[in-house]
Amino acid sequence: MNILGKQKSKSHEEKKKVIIIDDEQYVREILHNYLTGKGWEVNCASNWEKGVELIKRHPDVDVVFLDLLLPGERGLALLRQIRSHFPNIMVVVIASHNDISTAVECMKEGAFDYLTKPFQLEKIPLLVERARELKELRIRESLLKKELEEKIEIQNRKIKDLFLGSLNALVRVLEAKDEYTVGHSRTVALLACEIAKVLGLGSTLRKKLLIAGHLHDIGKVGIRDDILRKPGPLTREEFEHIRRHPLISEEILSYVIKDNFILSSVRHHHERINGRGYPDGLKGDEIPLGAKILAVADAYEAMTSHRPYRKALPAEIALKEIEKNKGYHFDPEVVRAFLSVPLTKIYPKTEP
Numbered sequence: 001m002n003i004l005g006k007q008k009s010k011s012h013e014e015k016k017k018v019i020i021i022d023d024e025q026y027v028r029e030i031l032h033n034y035l036t037g038k039g040w041e042v043n044c045a046s047n048w049e050k051g052v053e054l055i056k057r058h059p060d061v062d063v064v065f066l067d068l069l070l071p072g073e074r075g076l077a078l079l080r081q082i083r084s085h086f087p088n089i090m091v092v093v094i095a096s097h098n099d100i101s102t103a104v105e106c107m108k109e110g111a112f113d114y115l116t117k118p119f120q121l122e123k124i125p126l127l128v129e130r131a132r133e134l135k136e137l138r139i140r141e142s143l144l145k146k147e148l149e150e151k152i153e154i155q156n157r158k159i160k161d162l163f164l165g166s167l168n169a170l171v172r173v174l175e176a177k178d179e180y181t182v183g184h185s186r187t188v189a190l191l192a193c194e195i196a197k198v199l200g201l202g203s204t205l206r207k208k209l210l211i212a213g214h215l216h217d218i219g220k221v222g223i224r225d226d227i228l229r230k231p232g233p234l235t236r237e238e239f240e241h242i243r244r245h246p247l248i249s250e251e252i253l254s255y256v257i258k259d260n261f262i263l264s265s266v267r268h269h270h271e272r273i274n275g276r277g278y279p280d281g282l283k284g285d286e287i288p289l290g291a292k293i294l295a296v297a298d299a300y301e302a303m304t305s306h307r308p309y310r311k312a313l314p315a316e317i318a319l320k321e322i323e324k325n326k327g328y329h330f331d332p333e334v335v336r337a338f339l340s341v342p343l344t345k346i347y348p349k350t351e352p
């Protein structure tokens with residue numbers, strides 16, 4: 001018993017199917033008579049075109065016997081066509097005794113075997129038997145491969161769901177601690193993606209920015225409640241304490257996210273173009289693009305939201321404020337992109 005088990009014995013009960021493509025009538029007749037005498041289904045073609053037609057009509061054929069010296073088109077070209085469009089069909093090339101080198105070339109191109117004229121008919125049943133075994137093996141392999149790919153796809157989907165679930169859990173942790181962040185991260189994320197789209201960033205980077213936007217402030221879970229909820233202005237020490245949140249965000253996320261674009265966007269979302277931001281005081285193009293985008297989206301969303309220490313600003317004032325700080329706080333290119341985003345479409349909260 002071989003590894004094909006029951007499948008092998010079942011398929012071996014089926015009628016063997018053979019196509020012969022040869023321009024010499026006597027070769028076709030001899031093969032046809034011999035093989036039909038064994039109860040096989042045999043179809044014959046005398047040239048390239050008829051051969052292709054036959055194969056299209058009988059794609060389940062086991063073996064094609066192919067004459068290398070077909071008129072018009074060479075047999076080798078037809079072999080390539082069969083291998084390319086019908087990879088499970090086994091091809092046995094028929095070569096003349098002085099054309100062995102082409103036959104060998106055919107083997108390299110994927111022919112199952114070759115015969116040289118004149119050949120012994122008695123060899124053919126064993127040849128076809130071997131070809132059928134290989135064909136069954138290939139079919140089984142491709143089924144196993146497909147099955148495996150489907151399993152991997154399901155696993156990948158589960159891993160992705162778990163990953164996104166864990167990110168949502170992190171957002172919820174922060175929202176439970178600070179009511180003012182409810183919805184803030186989501187809006188920043190969506191707005192950042194719209195800015196990125198105007199800047200021409202591809203979908204992969206936009207997806208990363210979406211994640212960074214949702215999680216940029218997660219480090220606030222490490223900030224004292226009395227500071228986070230303080231209704232009045234912060235003291236110098238309190239401000240120093242709150243300035244740690246991008247670093248804490250980066251550290252928390254680094255346990256589940258290994259992507260540098262996301263981590264650097266989160267770490268540097270409070271940097272300023274003039275170098276007076278935090279945590280690293282980066283200037284201009286030292287600041288990663290993702291962080292520059294988040295900075296604008298974050299500032300606009302924060303200004304148009306209520307805070308313990310002030311009321312929300314109207315959208316038009318917030319927009320003017322962003323533009324005013326172009327080149328000082330914010331990157332001019334990012335501000336230009338931001339100002340061309342249709343805010344009412346993606347951000348309906350335009351009234352305080």
Ligand SMILES: [Fe+2]
Nearest residue numbers: 216217269270
């Ligand atoms: Fe922040």
